[in-house]
Amino acid sequence: MKTQLNRRSFLGTAAAATALLSAPSIARADKASIKVGTYGGFFEDSFKDVIYPDFTAATGIEVNSIAVPTGETWLVQIKNAARAKQAPTDVSLMAGIPRQRGIEQKLFKTLDPAKIPNLSNLSDNFKDYDADGNLVAVGAVSWYITLCSNTDEIAEAPTSWADMWDPKNEDLLGLLALSTNSYLLEITATTFFGGTDILDTKEGIEKVFEKLSEIRPNVRLWYRDEGAFQQALQDGEIPMGQYYHDVAGLAAAEGFPVRSTFPKEGGVLDSGFWIVPEHAEPIDEAHEFINYISDPEIQASLSRNLGTAPVVDPSLTDLTADELAAVASNGAPILPRYDIYKEHADWISDKWNQMLGG
Amino acid sequence: MTNNKSLPQYLTLIPSSVMIGIFFMIPFALILAASVAVQTPEGDFNYGFDLAHFERFLTWFYIERALFSAGICALIAALSLLIAFPFTYMLTRFNERAKTLWLIYILAQLSLSEVLIAFSWQVLFSRTAGIGNILEFVGIVEKSFAMAPSAGAVIAALVYLAVPFAILLLYPALSRMDRSLIEAARTLGTSTIGTFFKIVIPVNRSALVSSSVTIFVLTLGAIIVPQVLGKPEHWTLSVLITDQAIFNFNLPFASALAVVLLILSGSVVAAVMKFGGEK
Numbered sequence: 001m002k003t004q005l006n007r008r009s010f011l012g013t014a015a016a017a018t019a020l021l022s023a024p025s026i027a028r029a030d031k032a033s034i035k036v037g038t039y040g041g042f043f044e045d046s047f048k049d050v051i052y053p054d055f056t057a058a059t060g061i062e063v064n065s066i067a068v069p070t071g072e073t074w075l076v077q078i079k080n081a082a083r084a085k086q087a088p089t090d091v092s093l094m095a096g097i098p099r100q101r102g103i104e105q106k107l108f109k110t111l112d113p114a115k116i117p118n119l120s121n122l123s124d125n126f127k128d129y130d131a132d133g134n135l136v137a138v139g140a141v142s143w144y145i146t147l148c149s150n151t152d153e154i155a156e157a158p159t160s161w162a163d164m165w166d167p168k169n170e171d172l173l174g175l176l177a178l179s180t181n182s183y184l185l186e187i188t189a190t191t192f193f194g195g196t197d198i199l200d201t202k203e204g205i206e207k208v209f210e211k212l213s214e215i216r217p218n219v220r221l222w223y224r225d226e227g228a229f230q231q232a233l234q235d236g237e238i239p240m241g242q243y244y245h246d247v248a249g250l251a252a253a254e255g256f257p258v259r260s261t262f263p264k265e266g267g268v269l270d271s272g273f274w275i276v277p278e279h280a281e282p283i284d285e286a287h288e289f290i291n292y293i294s295d296p297e298i299q300a301s302l303s304r305n306l307g308t309a310p311v312v313d314p315s316l317t318d319l320t321a322d323e324l325a326a327v328a329s330n331g332a333p334i335l336p337r338y339d340i341y342k343e344h345a346d347w348i349s350d351k352w353n354q355m356l357g358g
Numbered sequence: 359m360t361n362n363k364s365l366p367q368y369l370t371l372i373p374s375s376v377m378i379g380i381f382f383m384i385p386f387a388l389i390l391a392a393s394v395a396v397q398t399p400e401g402d403f404n405y406g407f408d409l410a411h412f413e414r415f416l417t418w419f420y421i422e423r424a425l426f427s428a429g430i431c432a433l434i435a436a437l438s439l440l441i442a443f444p445f446t447y448m449l450t451r452f453n454e455r456a457k458t459l460w461l462i463y464i465l466a467q468l469s470l471s472e473v474l475i476a477f478s479w480q481v482l483f484s485r486t487a488g489i490g491n492i493l494e495f496v497g498i499v500e501k502s503f504a505m506a507p508s509a510g511a512v513i514a515a516l517v518y519l520a521v522p523f524a525i526l527l528l529y530p531a532l533s534r535m536d537r538s539l540i541e542a543a544r545t546l547g548t549s550t551i552g553t554f555f556k557i558v559i560p561v562n563r564s565a566l567v568s569s570s571v572t573i574f575v576l577t578l579g580a581i582i583v584p585q586v587l588g589k590p591e592h593w594t595l596s597v598l599i600t601d602q603a604i605f606n607f608n609l610p611f612a613s614a615l616a617v618v619l620l621i622l623s624g625s626v627v628a629a630v631m632k633f634g635g636e637k
Contacts, residue, residue, distance in 0.1 A: 071605060072604065072605050072606065072607040073604045073605070075607065076603075076604070076607060076609075098607070101402075101607065105402050177585075177590075178601065178605050178606075180605065180606070181605075220504070220507065221507060222589075222590055224585060224605075225586070228477070228480070228586060232484075235484070235486045235487065236486060237484050237485055237486050237487075237504065345606065345607075345608070346414065346608065346611070349601075349602070349606050349608070350414070350417070350419070353419065353590075353598065353601075354419045356590035356591075357419065357423070357590050357591050357593070358590075358591055
């Protein structure tokens with residue numbers, strides 16, 4: 001992810017610089033445009049191919065696509081830009097924990113619900129408010145982290161997250177390297193302790209850590225770089241692990257021997273929300289964009305093309321049962337406990353590092 | 359020293375001093391300030407004075423990581439010199455054309471980034487596409503196996519990264535070495551190998567020491583190779599700094615760890631220079 005992004009941003013910068021140098025005399029067309037940040041890779045490509053051209057056709061607003069990192073990196077960049085009174089994008093995706101932190105630090109603009117009529121399509125857990133009750137973030141896409149495996153190497157699809165602890169799977173798992181993006185504490189709590197309530201207290205979290213540490217001998221790679229794991233999963237080098245349901249589905253559709261399984265305890269349902277950085281200028285355009293994406297038709301289109309689960313009520317969309325099953329599951333999902341990572345940030349990060357290092 | 363002599367000297371120092379001031383001292387001062395910054399409840403920080411981040415470092419886990427980082431980098435420095443020194447010694451004895459070609463080739467290696475090296479070695483060490491398949495084909499092993507992540511993989515990739523630097527650092531000293539010393543030793547009946555150990559190595563001791571320190575500091579800053587080719591127990595302090603700064607959004611703790619890393623490398627450099635550099 002990191003390398004891909006560096007290359008991307010370099011290419012982007014280079015292209016922009018070339019355009020600037022080669023056409024100095026062309027006056028900027030007086031046409032509305034916004035910079036939209038989505039996660040680099042499949043996400044950005046799909047948005048560029050499927051969503052932006054229709055959005056521009058429908059509203060006349062040009063979209064400049066920007067690849068942004070997942071996770072905290074992006075908040076750091078927004079914050080650094082805010083110190084210089086800049087906004088790196090006008091509207092962008094933001095993940096759970098950094099979103100909470102950004103709201104607390106007032107890095108995002110408050111949004112006007114009246115300018116987003118489609119907001120009524122979204123359930124309440126896809127709307128985020130600041131301490132004063134102002135709307136600041138709106139659900140964009142949601143996705144599942146599931147148990148993925150290579151069909152050539154693993155004949156029988158795993159059925160439970162508990163399979164990751166099975167001694168027969170020694171040294172063959174790929175897991176995300178950070179507590180805050182793997183949600184392995186939530187997975188362990190749900191699989192072995194009946195739910196994530198045990199994570200309410202430090203004592204409970206310690207118990208979960210103890211169980212989680214038993215998984216270590218089975219883990220080949222603790223990955224930060226999604227690309228590195230996806231390659232290894234497709235090759236069968238690391239035949240099983242947690243991965244993104246949507247990306248695994250796209251890889252399978254391209255013919256790679258990869259399957260994504262919803263374990264019986266549920267997949268982890270994570271989501272990206274739209275936020276508008278404090279110093280963004282085209283406010284009306286940003287609202288219009290958020291409203292457009294919240295349309296059930298667009299959400300259905302995202303589900304079909306990007307493999308994400310809709311943030312609107314699925315019954316409002318024209319997704320068939322099969323199409324819905326491909327992006328979501330009927331069972332109750334495991335919901336990330338963003339609050340614990342905000343409350344016990346340092347403590348969990350130290351415990352996590354110690355657990356990994358043995 | 360008279361005034362009219364030193365003034366131009368000072369003037370010529372100004373551009374480099376300004377450069378060092380802007381590009382080194384200011385960022386360094388910011389890191390120092392951040393390392394003692396006060397954390398706010400909402401996850402942000404304010405500049406102030408708080409040693410909490412250094413206290414957090416003082417657990418066996420982080421101390422052990424720091425010692426491990428120093429140890430593995432010292433080992434890599436030793437291995438790189440073990441490869442680079444004999445090679446460079448032979449290189450100085452090649453004819454001019456061969457020497458130039460080799461030096462261009464080695465310089466070209468420096469253009470490979472750590473990222474590129476890490477991911478290439480990941481392929482080389484994989485079970486499905488790596489060296490294991492060659493070993494299987496030749497019949498040395500029964501079945502191809504994965505060689506990464508492992509300590510050996512981290513060391514191999516970092517030695518690969520460091521060797522060109524070591525060669526380029528050793529080359530000037532070795533090519534300037536007085537050949538008559540070797541001839542004298544040979545005339546007096548010392549064997550070729552004996553000459554190498556009794557004359558060539560001692561004469562180039564200061565070049566060896568400064569190269570090893572440079573390699574040590576260079577590899578201490580590696581972050582991609584340990585995380586891509588290593589297990590969590592092989593992640594160096596630099597990897598943890600990256601995690602804290604980028605993923606955990608804790609710049610003060612990341613800065614505190616960076617200051618510790620700096621003190622660590624600074625004291626190693628000082629110790630080596632003091633006890634190893636003198637002739």
